[in-house]
Amino acid sequence: MSTDITHAIDGQADPDQVHDGHDESDHKPKGFLNRWLFTTNHKDIGTLYLILSLVAFMVGGAMAMIIRAELFMPGLQLVEPDFFNQMVTMHALVMVFGAIMPAWVGFANWLVPMMVGAPDMALPRMNNWSFWILPFAFTLLLSTLFMDSGGPASGWTLYPPLVLQTGSSLVFVVFSVHMLGISSIMGAINIITTILNMRAPGMTLLRMPMFVWTWLITAFLLIAVMPVLAGAVTMLLTDHFFGTNFFNAAGGGDPVMFQHIFWFFGHPEVYIMILPAFGVISEILPTFSRKPLFGYTSMVYATATIGFLSFIVWAHHMFTVGMPLQGELFFMYATMLISVPTGVKVFNWVSTMWQGSMTFETPMLFAIAFVVLFTIGGFSGLMLAITAADFQYHDTYFVVAHFHYVLVPGAVFALMAATYYWLPKFTGNMYSEKWGKIHFWLSAIFVNVLFFPQHYLGLAGMPRRIPDYSPQFADFNMISSLGGFAFGATQLIFVGVVWHCVYRSKVRATARVWEGARGLEWTLPSPPPYHSFTTPPEVTHNMLSYAK
Amino acid sequence: MKKENTVIVALAVLAAVVAAAWLLLVAPAMTGNEINMPRGVTSQSAIHYDLHMIVLWVTVVIGIGVFTVMFTSIVLHRKSRGYVAAKFSHSTRAEIIWTAIPVLILIAMAVPATTALVKMEDASGTEMTVKITGFQWRWKYEYLDQGISFISTLDAASNAARQLGSDIEPESVPNYLLEVDHPLVLPVGKKIKFLITADDVIHSWWVPELGWKRDAIPGFINEAWTNIDEPGTYRGQCAELCGKDHGFMPIVIIALPEAEFEAWAEAQLADSQNQQQDVERLWTREELMQQGKSVYASACATCHQPDGQGLTPAFPALAGSKIATGPLDAHIDIVMNGRAGTAMSGWREKLSAADIATALTYTRNAFGNDTGDVVQPITIAEIMRQNAAGGTTP
Numbered sequence: 001m002s003t004d005i006t007h008a009i010d011g012q013a014d015p016d017q018v019h020d021g022h023d024e025s026d027h028k029p030k031g032f033l034n035r036w037l038f039t040t041n042h043k044d045i046g047t048l049y050l051i052l053s054l055v056a057f058m059v060g061g062a063m064a065m066i067i068r069a070e071l072f073m074p075g076l077q078l079v080e081p082d083f084f085n086q087m088v089t090m091h092a093l094v095m096v097f098g099a100i101m102p103a104w105v106g107f108a109n110w111l112v113p114m115m116v117g118a119p120d121m122a123l124p125r126m127n128n129w130s131f132w133i134l135p136f137a138f139t140l141l142l143s144t145l146f147m148d149s150g151g152p153a154s155g156w157t158l159y160p161p162l163v164l165q166t167g168s169s170l171v172f173v174v175f176s177v178h179m180l181g182i183s184s185i186m187g188a189i190n191i192i193t194t195i196l197n198m199r200a201p202g203m204t205l206l207r208m209p210m211f212v213w214t215w216l217i218t219a220f221l222l223i224a225v226m227p228v229l230a231g232a233v234t235m236l237l238t239d240h241f242f243g244t245n246f247f248n249a250a251g252g253g254d255p256v257m258f259q260h261i262f263w264f265f266g267h268p269e270v271y272i273m274i275l276p277a278f279g280v281i282s283e284i285l286p287t288f289s290r291k292p293l294f295g296y297t298s299m300v301y302a303t304a305t306i307g308f309l310s311f312i313v314w315a316h317h318m319f320t321v322g323m324p325l326q327g328e329l330f331f332m333y334a335t336m337l338i339s340v341p342t343g344v345k346v347f348n349w350v351s352t353m354w355q356g357s358m359t360f361e362t363p364m365l366f367a368i369a370f371v372v373l374f375t376i377g378g379f380s381g382l383m384l385a386i387t388a389a390d391f392q393y394h395d396t397y398f399v400v401a402h403f404h405y406v407l408v409p410g411a412v413f414a415l416m417a418a419t420y421y422w423l424p425k426f427t428g429n430m431y432s433e434k435w436g437k438i439h440f441w442l443s444a445i446f447v448n449v450l451f452f453p454q455h456y457l458g459l460a461g462m463p464r465r466i467p468d469y470s471p472q473f474a475d476f477n478m479i480s481s482l483g484g485f486a487f488g489a490t491q492l493i494f495v496g497v498v499w500h501c502v503y504r505s506k507v508r509a510t511a512r513v514w515e516g517a518r519g520l521e522w523t524l525p526s527p528p529p530y531h532s533f534t535t536p537p538e539v540t541h542n543m544l545s546y547a548k
Numbered sequence: 549m550k551k552e553n554t555v556i557v558a559l560a561v562l563a564a565v566v567a568a569a570w571l572l573l574v575a576p577a578m579t580g581n582e583i584n585m586p587r588g589v590t591s592q593s594a595i596h597y598d599l600h601m602i603v604l605w606v607t608v609v610i611g612i613g614v615f616t617v618m619f620t621s622i623v624l625h626r627k628s629r630g631y632v633a634a635k636f637s638h639s640t641r642a643e644i645i646w647t648a649i650p651v652l653i654l655i656a657m658a659v660p661a662t663t664a665l666v667k668m669e670d671a672s673g674t675e676m677t678v679k680i681t682g683f684q685w686r687w688k689y690e691y692l693d694q695g696i697s698f699i700s701t702l703d704a705a706s707n708a709a710r711q712l713g714s715d716i717e718p719e720s721v722p723n724y725l726l727e728v729d730h731p732l733v734l735p736v737g738k739k740i741k742f743l744i745t746a747d748d749v750i751h752s753w754w755v756p757e758l759g760w761k762r763d764a765i766p767g768f769i770n771e772a773w774t775n776i777d778e779p780g781t782y783r784g785q786c787a788e789l790c791g792k793d794h795g796f797m798p799i800v801i802i803a804l805p806e807a808e809f810e811a812w813a814e815a816q817l818a819d820s821q822n823q824q825q826d827v828e829r830l831w832t833r834e835e836l837m838q839q840g841k842s843v844y845a846s847a848c849a850t851c852h853q854p855d856g857q858g859l860t861p862a863f864p865a866l867a868g869s870k871i872a873t874g875p876l877d878a879h880i881d882i883v884m885n886g887r888a889g890t891a892m893s894g895w896r897e898k899l900s901a902a903d904i905a906t907a908l909t910y911t912r913n914a915f916g917n918d919t920g921d922v923v924q925p926i927t928i929a930e931i932m933r934q935n936a937a938g939g940t941t942p
Contacts, residue, residue, distance in 0.1 A: 074718035074725075076710060082792040082862065149862070155789045161766060162749040162791060165891050167862065249767020255750060256765060290627070292637035320752060320787075321763045322770035325669040329662060336654045340647060347646045350618045355634035357627040360557070368622070372615060379607035386657070388664035389600045391760035392585055392593075395752060395787040434556065441560030445567050452571050456583035461756040463787045466795030468710055470725050471718055475579035 028530055037132070040124035041530060042109045043426070045131050049106030052134055054495070056098030057412075059142070061488050063091040068484035074471050084467035085153035086145060092156035096273065097180045098138055100407070103415050104276040105130075105187045108215050110426060112191060114521035115209045117200025117539060119531045122193035130186035137179035144169035155465060157266070158233065160247035160258050164240050171241065174233045181226040188219035188226075195219075200520070202539030206297065209519050213300050214279030217307045221268045221275075224311070229265040232258060256321050263314035271310045274406060275303060277374075277414030278345060281367050283519070284421055285349055288364035289356025290516040295348040302341035302348075309338050319390045328387045335385035339378065346375055361514070362436035366417035369409060369444045377405030380455065395465075398458025404451045409444070416443070416494065423501050424509035428527040431501035439497060442490040449483030586756050589778045589803070593759025595664045603657060610653075668760065671773045674741035678732070682744075682751030682764035682786065683893055685793035685850065689732050692743075696816045699898055701846050702796050703727040710796060726783040729846070731800035735809035736776045744770040748893045749791060755784030755799055763788055776803045791891060792862075793850055827901050827925040833909070836922060840910025843903045848911070851891060856915030862891060867915035876912075876921055880931065883908060901929035 029035045039045060066087050070078050079087070109127065113120055121127050144151040149167020152158065163170065195208070195216050208216075235258070238244040245251025247258045286293045293299065315323060315331040323331075349371050358364070380402040384390050393399060416439075424430050453476035458464075462473045469477065509526040520537060521528070576583045587597045625631045679690040690697040702710075706725050709716035718724040734740060744753055746764035754761030761784075762772045776782075784799040804812060845854065851863040858865035866872045871879050883904060886894035895904055902925040912919045 075714070075716075076712040078712075080712055080792070080859075081795065082859075085789065085792060085794075088789075148860070153792070159750060159789075162789065165749070165791065165862070249765075253767075255767065289625075290633040291635070294636075295638045295643055297638070298643050320761050321765065322768065325665065328665055328669075332661060332665070333658060336658065339654065340650050343650045344643065344647060346614060348643075350614060350621070351639075351642070353618060353621045354625065355621070355631075355636075356625050357631050357633035358622065358625055359627045368618075371618070375611065375614065379611060382607060383600065383603045386599055386603055386661045388596050388661060388668055389603065391668070391762075392596055392600065392756065394761060395754075437556050437560070441556070441564070445560075445564050448571060449567060453575070456576065456581070459585045460582040461586070461784070463754070463785050463795075465789040466785075468718075468725060468795050470723070472581060475581050476575075476583075479575060 038128070040120075040128050042113050042121045042124070042127065042532070043528070043530065045121075045127050046106045046109030046111075047426075048131050049102045049109060049134075052131075052138075053099050053103035053106060054498075056094050056102070056138065057491070058495075060091050060094035060099055061491060063087045063094065064484065065488050067091060068481040070467055071469070071477050072481040073478060074469055074474050076468050079467070081467045082150065082153055085155075085465065086151040088465050089152045089155055090142070090145065093141060093152075094138075095407075096156065096269070097177075098134075100273045100411050100415070101184065102134060104215070104218070104273070105184075105191075107211075107276070107280075107415075107418055107422070108187075108191050111422065111521060112194055112212055112215065113198070114524060114528060114532045115212050115519060116195060116198060116203055117520050117533050117537045118194060118198035119533050121190050122198055123190045126186050127190050130183045130190065133179050133183040137176040137183065140172050140179070141176040144172050147172075157259075157262055158236065159262075160236060160239065160255050163236060164247075166240075171237065174237045177233045178230055181230045184222050184226050188222035191215055191219045192223075200533065200536035200539050203520075206300065207539065209279075210282035210293065210296070210299060210303075211276065211279035214275040214282075214303050217303050218272050218275045221272050221307055221310065225265040225268045225272075228261060229269075232261040232265065235261075256318070259318045259321060260315065263317045264311070266317060267314040268307075268310040270403075270406075271306060273411045274374075275307070277370065277411045278303060280414045280418045280421070281349060281370055282352075284363050284367040284417055285352045285371075286518070287421075287514050287516040288361060288367075289353050289358050291352060291356040293348070294351035294354075295344075298344055299348055302344045305341040306338060309334065309341070313338065316385060316387075316390070319387050320394045332385055332387045336382065339382050339385075342378055346371060346378075359515075361420070362431075362433060362440055363417045363421035365437070365440045365444075366413050366420065369440070370413045370417065373409030373413070373444075373447070374406055377402055377410055380405065393458065395463055396458035397454045397462045397464055400464045401451050401454035401458060404454070408451065409447050413443070413447075416440075419494075419498065421514075422521075423498065424513045425521060425524075425526050425528065427502050427505075428509055428525075429501050429505035430507040430509050431497050431505065435493060435497045435500070439490060439493040442493070443487065446483045446487035446490060450480055450487050451483075453477075453480045453483075588757040588759045589776055589780065589782065590758050590774050591777070592664075592668055592774065593757060595667065596759045599660055599664055602660065606653060606657065671741055671771050674739045674773055676735075676738060677741045677743060678734070679743040680745070680753055680764065681747055681897075682753065682790070682797075683747035683898060684749065684791050684891060685786070685797040686898070687732075687753070687786075687797065687799060688747075688898060689730075691813070694813045694817070696813060696820070698730045698816075700728045700730045700732065700800070702798060703729055704846070707796070723783065725796065726785070726798045726800070728798055728800045731781070731802045733802045733804060733809060733812050734774075734776060735806045736779050736803045737806065739773060739775045742772045742774070744772060747897070748891075750788050751786050751790045751797070752788035753784075753799065754787040755782050755801055757782040757784075758801075761787045776801075779803050779805055796850075823900060823902065827929050830924055830926070831902075831906075833922055836906045836909040836924075837913065838906075839902070840906035840908070841914070843899070843907040844910050844914075847895070847899060847903070848907060856911070856917075866911050867917060869917075872911050873917050873919055876908075876923070879908060879912070880923070880928070884928075884931065884935075896932060896935070901925045901932055904928045 070084055147169045149169045151169060152166050152173045154163035195212055235246040239246050239248060245253040247253045247255045249255060282293055282299060313331060313335045316335045319328060384393050384402060420431060420436055457473055457476050462469055511525050512522045513526060585597055585600050587594055677692040679692055681688040687700045705721045706727055708714060709718055709721045744762050744764045746766045751764040752761050753764055758774045762770050780803055782801040786794055786797040852858050852866050856867040871882055884894055884896045886892050905923045905925040905928045908923040912921045
């Protein structure tokens with residue numbers, strides 16, 4: 001079937017005749033429910049994903065504020081320890097599955113068809129379903145906080161036997177994880193199908209924009225690991241409610257087996273959140289450097305290598321469980337290796353900027369901050385890979401600082417860069433550059449005030465996931481909390497800038513938006529027509545920054 | 549760029565530089581708080597510290613190199629300075645160089661990292677063994693060679709101060725959250741093997757000054773070792789999330805010179821023989837209630853609360869409960885063996901017969917549970933003996 005589509009499009013390829021007589025009508029469905037609930041349009045679904053993710057970002061952020069408020073000073077002032085643990089657990093689940101992953105799917109929905117020259121996603125009805133599962137999954141997950149037995153309080157890693165002490169709300173958690181997994185898998189299938197089958201003539205694989213490449217690899221990771229997570233939580237379900245003993249040592253089970261299964265999912269999951277960010281940065285840096293991406297081919301291979309390595313490093317999350325020496329050595333060496341392709345990426349980004357003709361609009365600022373701060377997170381990752389030193393770092397605030405550096409000024413900054421970069425294309429309006437810059441600088445400063453002292457706390461001996469601590473950790477916790485409140489408040493500016501751009505901005509965006517922008521999406525008007533490319537464009541050398 | 553934006557950016561760059569300098573240089577000095585890993589008091593901790601510092605400096609040097617190039621570019625290669633973009637888009641030679649050099653750096657780092665790990669995993673030649681069992685939310689220590697065993701719990705002063713709304717300043721409590729009732733006493737200069745396991749959920753035993761942590765996992769016995777060089781008091785905490793009081797199960801080690809350690813061990817043994825004799829006699833109701841109150845406070849009150857009202861939803865009230873006012877046998881059974889699928893674990897292995905008997909007596913007569921029941925230590929000791937016998941010959 002897919003070849004039919006490509007063939008049919010090939011047959012009518014004529015770049016001069018991009019739109020036929022229906023140019024004036026966008027075919028937008030009439031009525032709110034028809035437009036949004038029953039939509040099969042990649043842009044509307046992308047918008048829905050992005051709105052959901054912004055809401056989840058605020059909900060998860062509010063939980064983080066509760067955590068940082070309780071940790072503001074020693075002693076318990078605000079919440080009971082059990083509720084604190086629920087906040088720690090839910091903050092992570094909401095941010096990972098609600099904020100970051102759906103945001104990337106949202107951008108993929110908007111951008112992949114426009115970037116490869118397709119009218120829409122390959123499987124539009126499945127696209128609708130994969131989005132509309134999510135609000136229900138999150139309602140289930142969040143509803144556990146209001147249940148008698150309380151929400152899950154075992155950390156997002158859901159380690160047994162602790163997680164099996166969760167009351168009946170565990171069943172809701174497991175079912176919502178199943179639904180999130182189904183949604184992700186369907187989204188991934190859709191993206192792979194679109195990329196492999198719906199590219200315009202001339203859009204060869206090694207001409208694809210980096211964002212498309214990184215998402216293609218991400219989608220394969222998703223399909224590989226989401227069923228593994230579903231299997232792991234299903235075993236938790238049967239252990240809790242049906243008397244099985246997968247993870248119960250007293251019944252012949254193995255609690256460590258869960259950790260192996262979980263992290264076989266969990267490590268690729270880390271790259272699921274960061275690979276699309278690599279793609280975005282590789283789009284933005286060339287645009288504002290007015291220079292092609294340095295080493296496009298090696299960027300593609302580095303991404304694929306990172307994707308492959310992500311499957312063979314999982315046990316570095318569990319160096320302290322008591323593995324054999326050989327196992328510890330293998331996972332240490334494999335983990336250290338990841339820094340090679342990651343280093344290639346960073347060096348290539350710097351080389352892209354080198355001798356460019358740079359300007360520093362908000363997307364560029366976020367992209368530069370990403371390169372610097374993600375690299376700092378990568379350095380602490382390399383330190384954590386050293387098994388013997390990890391016996392000290394493991395489960396401390398050093399780890400908390402590490403993964404927040406790669407996820408907040410990493411993945412989240414890339415998402416913000418992407419928002420500022422493409423929002424004018426999506427809406428046809430320019431955002432406020434002044435408020436964008438204010439948002440950037442406040443974010444960039446406070447994210448470091450928030451997370452940098454956590455390195456100190458962890459090295460000095462503060463374990464993670466504790467609601468109260470010895471006064472020797474008081475000063476840096478207070479600094480971190482103050483940074484946290486300021487960073488949280490700053491994100492309200494972001495919401496304001498987006499709202500203003502969509503509804504209030506009087507400045508119209510041109511089709512190309514940015515002087516140095518290359519790629520098919522910039523050949524469409526801003527905002528683009530409802531069905532992106534009704535006839536496929538002929539992809540030529542100078543349309544893409546990477547064209548050979 | 550608009551003038552307005554130039555001002556924003558100039559101010560922001562200034563603020564960022566000030567903030568970075570402050571975070572990296574001023575704040576650590578000003579607070580006087582420790583910001584680095586301790587070098588510790590064992591050969592392992594020194595090796596792990598050195599490894600940490602080597603990798604830290606390698607990353608700092610690489611970071612300075614990369615960011616210098618980047619910020620040089622940001623300053624020089626700007627459109628506003630009229631810089632015209634170069635056209636190059638790849639260089640095979642450069643890419644080979646910056647793939648190969650990191651590989652060499654990694655190999656250089658892997659050598660000491662491997663040596664350290666091999667040393668850490670070599671537990672041969674140990675001279676004494678301590679078994680560590682973690683459970684919610686205490687540590688049990690058994691000296692397998694000396695025959696000493698006890699449970700170590702957060703001290704009463706910290707426990708009172710850490711309650712929500714206690715109004716006790718944490719700073720006023722000495723070693724807040726890092727003090728226990730029974731510290732682990734160890735000799736210096738001896739290679740000590742630890743056998744680490746858990747009874748309910750996964751915990752992790754960590755004293756930073758020893759240089760490592762190791763998970764305590766139900767059904768597994770993990771091995772680790774130490775050899776403490778200097779006498780002193782070393783404090784640590786559980787490092788693996790283990791439920792609501794994960795933050796409140798500290799570890800305290802008192803390292804003594806060998807002779808002092810031997811004296812301590814003898815005193816402990818004499819003490820436990822006295823306790824043994826105490827179990828054999830009949831206790832008065834007042835004695836039972838008095839000791840029961842303190843056992844309840846240290847072992848039961850965390851979940852069931854000092855007033856016996858419990859903590860909904862996970863921890864049921866004992867005041868007026870069916871178990872605490874119902875048939876005695878069922879009550880003894882649940883205290884001894886726990887209840888599967890809940891946080892209530894069996895206390896048979898963790899408390900003495902006298903402790904269990906007094907705690908039972910107390911809960912059946914306090915909080916308005918006026919059952920009038922009295923449980924003698926000898927009764928519990930008898931049940932323990934039967935269970936032990938039944939356990940060996942099924």
